[in-house]
């Protein structure tokens with residue numbers, strides 16, 4: 001699917017370039033649609049060419065097909081090469097900056113003689129931008145803020161991006177399965193850190209295969225530049241500018257190498273110190289006796305930890321934050337695992353701002369092997385997200401009712417839900433009599449972040465019908481800062497009212513520290529994908545990783561309960577709140 005991505009990227013760029021040149025909007029939209037179709041396409045364009053089906057892709061017209069064919073045959077699209085001569089490509093890269101559009105770039109080009117990315121950044125920082133028509137102080141501040149965030153986000157990938165890239169590289173290695181014994185992504189990606197600097201890939205194999213493995217690695221189709229092509233270590237940079245490090249080790253070094261390259265550095269330093277006190281030396285090559293230099297183990301990670309008197313430690317908590325002491329005392333808690341997860345509580349269909357139909361979302365959840373799912377389309381106040389009014393929710397209930405007839409006999413339960421907006425004064429965007437009809441309610445803040453957000457959330461939790469607070473802090477993967485809130489108060493009230501707090505896989509909100517506080521206080525969290533397409537549903541695996549980073553235990557993760565446990569959770573809150581009681 002690498003080719004799909006490459007070609008989609010070119011069409012996307014051509015659309016930007018045409019827009020910059022003030023070309024016909026119809027043509028611009030056509031190119032954008034081609035890019036979208038190509039990235040969503042389930043099949044490889046190269047295969048479609050071979051099977052002759054390429055001319056029948058829905059949504060791609062004749063002249064675009066010709067360009068795709070041209071690229072597959074020659075590796076180039078002449079129309080694109082021509083456009084490159086007319087526009088400063090480098091300047092258009094700035095379109096990734098939040099809050100910056102073609103119009104502003106074009107104005108800066110015409111009036112301020114801005115020709116490159118650097119020119120533009122200089123123009124913003126020196127205040128020259130203020131000379132452009134329609135450029136107020138507030139707009140300039142926004143662009144400055146956007147530039148800062150963009151520069152920061154360029155340095156590190158979000159966990160989502162790293163996960164996708166990692167999966168694609170693992171897939172590339174399936175072609176040479178006979179050459180190695182073990183393969184794994186290590187480093188911060190394995191630890192499920194919210195942002196990832198570079199990807200670390202580790203393989204164990206017999207020495208005679210190493211050269212071929214390194215060749216295969218540098219020939220990964222997404223590579224833009226090979227930084228190092230060695231015998232044991234290679235490094236490349238991808239088209240997106242991301243670095244991937246690759247190492248090969250002998251099969252009996254697997255455990256010690258995996259332990260070493262998983263990190264974190266702080267964890268490894270402690271582990272090494274403890275080993276030294278026991279007369280042992282741990283390196284990526286194995287565990288050795290210091291006095292004789294004799295190799296004593298390192299085939300598996302379990303073996304490495306066991307040799308220094310510890311239980312195996314889950315990668316997500318290897319941060320030297322108390323895990324080493326507990327592993328030595330053999331008292332590590334059992335963390336939640338993907339296999340414990342029985343359902344997802346927050347997702348959107350094309351009734352609001354999702355890409356897929358309700359039917360498609362339901363079928364996809366069923367195929368994941370879940371016991372239940374909550375459909376949670378936006379409520380009316382979320383206009384941009386095409387939120388539902390009470391009548392449309394009731395329409396949706398009818399459809400769900402019909403779907404249940406098919407799915408319930410199979411043991412799969414569709415819960416009627418919503419993601420109701422918490423309004424600026426803390427009231428909810430839907431009437432009580434409707435809220436009562438839902439099986440499960442998620443309530444979130446989506447606008448007016450300058451209000452007292454702690455108060456808004458506390459008030460929402462007092463509703464007997466609100467079961468989960470969506471993305472509590474409003475932050476997203478280090479790219480979007482949250483609104484200020486008093487998390488301690490929210491945790492306390494969640495406990496008192498029997499409301500769960502959401503760990504949103506799409507945003508990494510809550511943070512590991514906040515999850516840990518929930519665990520300490522006995523507050524239940526729910527891991528949700530907030531899927532806007534069936535493609536996002538499997539990110540549950542990442543959500544579980546993020547939860548584990550916060551030391552989440554199955555007892556306090558709502559998704560580990562079965563359908564009857566969920567109904568009990570909902571009923572318990574309703575009964576208690578309606579009778580004026582409080583939770584223990």
Ligand code: DGT
Nearest residue numbers: 187188196197198200260261262263264265268269
């Ligand atoms: P990143 O890539 O910045 O998100 O973070 P990591 O943790 O993936 O770091 P990276 O890629 O530099 O190195 C991968 C692992 O290799 C790291 O987690 C621990 C190990 N490692 C790297 N350099 C050192 C070092 O100087 N000392 C020790 N003890 N371990 C190291």
Ligand code: CA
Nearest residue numbers: 187188198199
């Ligand atoms: Ca790394």
Ligand code: CA
Nearest residue numbers: 198199200245
């Ligand atoms: Ca690295």
Ligand code: ZN
Nearest residue numbers: 419444470471
């Ligand atoms: Zn939301």
